[in-house]
Amino acid sequence: MFSIVFPGQGSQVVGMSNQFYNKFDLFKRIYKEADEILDYPLSKIILEGPEKELNLTENTQPAIFLVGYSIFHLMKQEFDINLHNAKYFAGHSLGEYTALACSNVLSFEDTIKILKIRGKAMQDAVPKGQGGMLAVLGSETKIIEKIIEDNKKIFKCFIANDNSIGQIVVSGILSDINKFSEVLTSKKIKSLKLSVSAPFHCELMNKATNIMEKEIKNISFNDFKNQIISNVTASAISDKKLISDLLIANIEKRVRWRESIEYMIKNNISTFIEIGPGKVLSGLIKRINRTVKVSAINNEGDINNLNLND
Numbered sequence: 001m002f003s004i005v006f007p008g009q010g011s012q013v014v015g016m017s018n019q020f021y022n023k024f025d026l027f028k029r030i031y032k033e034a035d036e037i038l039d040y041p042l043s044k045i046i047l048e049g050p051e052k053e054l055n056l057t058e059n060t061q062p063a064i065f066l067v068g069y070s071i072f073h074l075m076k077q078e079f080d081i082n083l084h085n086a087k088y089f090a091g092h093s094l095g096e097y098t099a100l101a102c103s104n105v106l107s108f109e110d111t112i113k114i115l116k117i118r119g120k121a122m123q124d125a126v127p128k129g130q131g132g133m134l135a136v137l138g139s140e141t142k143i144i145e146k147i148i149e150d151n152k153k154i155f156k157c158f159i160a161n162d163n164s165i166g167q168i169v170v171s172g173i174l175s176d177i178n179k180f181s182e183v184l185t186s187k188k189i190k191s192l193k194l195s196v197s198a199p200f201h202c203e204l205m206n207k208a209t210n211i212m213e214k215e216i217k218n219i220s221f222n223d224f225k226n227q228i229i230s231n232v233t234a235s236a237i238s239d240k241k242l243i244s245d246l247l248i249a250n251i252e253k254r255v256r257w258r259e260s261i262e263y264m265i266k267n268n269i270s271t272f273i274e275i276g277p278g279k280v281l282s283g284l285i286k287r288i289n290r291t292v293k294v295s296a297i298n299n300e301g302d303i304n305n306l307n308l309n310d
Helices: 018-023 025-038 042-048 057-079 095-102 108-124 141-150 174-186 203-216 240-249 257-266 280-288 300-304
Strands: 002-006 088-091 131-137 157-164 167-173 190-193 227-229 271-275 293-297
Touching: 002 057, 002 095, 002 280, 018 025, 018 042, 018 057, 018 300, 025 042, 025 057, 025 108, 042 057, 057 095, 057 108, 057 271, 057 300, 088 095, 088 257, 095 108, 095 227, 095 240, 108 203, 131 174, 141 157, 141 167, 141 174, 157 174, 157 257, 157 280, 167 174, 167 203, 174 190, 203 240, 227 257, 257 280, 271 280, 280 293, 293 300
Parallel strands: 002 088, 002 271, 088 227, 271 293
Antiparallel strands: 131 167, 131 190, 157 167
16 A cells, blocks of 8 residues: 655755656646746746745745645646555645645645745744754654753753654754753754754744634635545544644644654555655655655656556
8 A cells, every 4th residue: 555745845946846847738737827826926936946035935835835736636647647546645744735735625726825824924923033943863752852841941942843763853942942952962962953944833833823723714625535644643534624723733733754654654554655846755754664665756757667566
């Protein structure tokens, strides 16, 4: 059995999808529709940059969605690969929206609009330059949780992403992140500051939660035909009554990616197909379990080499 996974923020690069766009009219049509819905040239930012514009969270989120959504539909219409046979659809943070759109729970128009709003709301939740994120390498969630708890009078930090075995991302105000980093160094735990300007997936995103709650409550969700893995619960959902609350919670709650992958593997998934820019999720999945098969779809050759019968 196989699952489809869609990447989140950090996978973007100027020129992503150029090969597909230059060759297939379907890509051009979907990109044109996106530009018309948003009333600005998101496709030009994806294809040509500048990088600074693409890396603005309000552009990054709809851009990564647009690439993944377009590849998914290209595979079905041009290559006759029906990925709706997947047991699960899953996505990392904003990738969950791509999963919902590709499985027809959300419309294309609603998804790209809401991700534009989500990106801006998350970026604006904390003044620029005040918040940050730190990748902790080679440690375990319970160890990092204990460090945060033991030092809560010194700094206030939050686990934002439990990405894989040995990769945990922590959010907080920059001064607290720096203090946390010093404690890690004293314990000989490696860490790396991420080039983001906001502390995502923690309570500091509360202003974004309030905005998204109003927006998501106005969205119409279709019935589920596939099971979606929630970032918040790290388990499958197939009830549209639950999804709006989980998407709202997703703004502040930890992305439980490692647990999500482990859940799918326990439920007989042996193959993962990453659809969207880059291979970030493929790398994380391999760190979680080296026995599963992982394929990343970034160009036509990747599609031609895909074999779902293994």
